[in-house]
Amino acid sequence: MFGETTVMLSAPFPELGIHAPDPDGPCTFLIHLHVEDADRMMADAVAAGGRIVVDPADRFWGERSGRVRDPFGYEWMIGHSIEEVSPEEMQRRYERTGLPE
Numbered sequence: 001m002f003g004e005t006t007v008m009l010s011a012p013f014p015e016l017g018i019h020a021p022d023p024d025g026p027c028t029f030l031i032h033l034h035v036e037d038a039d040r041m042m043a044d045a046v047a048a049g050g051r052i053v054v055d056p057a058d059r060f061w062g063e064r065s066g067r068v069r070d071p072f073g074y075e076w077m078i079g080h081s082i083e084e085v086s087p088e089e090m091q092r093r094y095e096r097t098g099l100p101e
Contacts, residue, residue, distance in 0.1 A: 012072065021073035032077040038064050041078045060093035061085055
């Protein structure tokens with residue numbers, strides 16, 4: 001939670017030394033957005049020029065989420081809560097299914 005704090009992301013400004021990652025290169029970090037409707041938000045991101053990296057699906061940690069790479073090369077995990085999962089249950093599910101791609 002950020003409370004009253006505003007978080008801003010910048011477009012690339014090479015003249016100021018601010019560069020975007022290679023859109024086709026490896027992901028160096030991931031921005032996770034928790035939203036009301038992950039499927040809708042991901043569809044909106046694709047309509048705006050993003051591409052799906054991981055399809056939205058129900059995840060063992062109690063979230064429906066997927067990943068999108070924007071045209072600048074940044075990757076976003078977009079998800080919404082579908083259930084509360086205890087740490088013990090989360091571990092059990094992880095051991096059974098592993099991490100998503």
